[in-house]
Amino acid sequence: MIPARPEFVPDPTLSREEMETLQRDIAHAARFEDEFAFDPAAVSTAETTLVPQEERPLVAGVDQAFLDEKAVSAVVVARGPEIVERASAVTDLSIPYIPGLLSFREGGPILDAFENLETDPDFVVFDGSGRIHFRQAGLATHMGVVLDVPSVGVAKGLLCGTPRESVDERPEGWRTAIEANDRVDAPDGTVIGYAFQSRQYASSRKINPLYVSPGHRVSAATTVDLVERLCDSYKLPEPTRLADAYADEVKRDYTA
Template identity: 70%
Template sequence: MEALQRRVADAARFADDLEFDPAAVSLADDATLAGDRPVVAGVDQAFLDDRAVSAVVCLRGGTVVERVHAVTDLSVPYVPGLLSFREGGPILAAFERLEATPDVVLFDGSGRIHYRQAGLATHLGVVLDVPSVGVAKNLLCGRIEADVDGRPAGWRAPVVADADLDAPDGTVVGYAYQSRQYDSNPVINPLYVSPGHRVSAGTAVDLVAALCDGYKLPEPTRLADAYAEECKAEHG
């Protein structure tokens, strides 16, 4: 599996190869621009014992244009660093039901911030050959040369490769991004944003910043998380 991940990383492109203008990505609903807005998909999962509930929610601007889900048996055990082998198949089952064609996909998980530069967002971005971004809640590996505690909304700092990551030391593999803070709780952890495929690290964090709407998570993955939980309740 690790050898396959290295082949996936070799196939991935951590540079912008986009068929849309990243500046056109936002949550604003403007009727004059609706047809020109990229379709952004968010992906998340919930779990029912040995089954995965995989949800995909597609937005154009601030409007949900489609959402689909699939309930799939899990056949691979949980192993840190190898989640794409456990969760990738169920997510692809949901994508098979999707009629929309996303311009970019945000995954709840890592992209290049991964021991072998091949987290879930990279693996599935390569399989689907779609621009993809990983949005993780915890830092899997790499280092941040700054203190992340108590940073204001909008703060960002590069995540660079260290000895735990299969990339040249100091390579920028993603960003810590503080999406928001709350007056009642000043210690909100940042998100860890990394390119999956066909997106640069800088563009990846710019896209996430454009898609946050007063919540910690960007709206596509926030809605996918809520939809996955809704479907879990229906199937549980």
């Protein structure tokens, strides 16, 4: 799978100002509305569902592991519970981590893994932010626009924006909108994603919510619905959980 918008491929040699300008251009090119061919009700990783296996969309999970100054990027594509393809790449990292500019450090390595992928997924789940970003162009938005694929970002922490309600000690399935504030290049109150409590337990109400936001070609509300359908028995959606495990496997094999 190769970039559909090569002009947006992250270039780590750009200055910070140039990177931020490119992110604003990417946010302008991104479509934060539903634009995909699959039925959202067919998205599931469960073994048993009313939707026949052959009618389920191909869903890819993306995650990375790190080894010194290398990124181990992993993409796992599944149709329902069946893994269809896995691809990976081990790539040198060019720049250090800079808050808000993660895609310029890790985006190129992720695209290297996608280049080794023969399957064209219908939908991609990234471990990172999408529209919940200072310039509305987190990793999931940047990669989603470059590949022109429906995508979503699932982050473990909140980068920016304000939850509409307190996120503390919420029950499983609860959600609240994340609204733009003065740290986001969007009008105040714009819904840029959701806090979503994917798992909670009666014995200990200390599990934090996920922060789910559109990458590209998916609306905020649909984004959190899709992620909910992909959180099978774990806090994290199954596609990125599988990608995380595969990245660790590739890392072990690389160092063996």
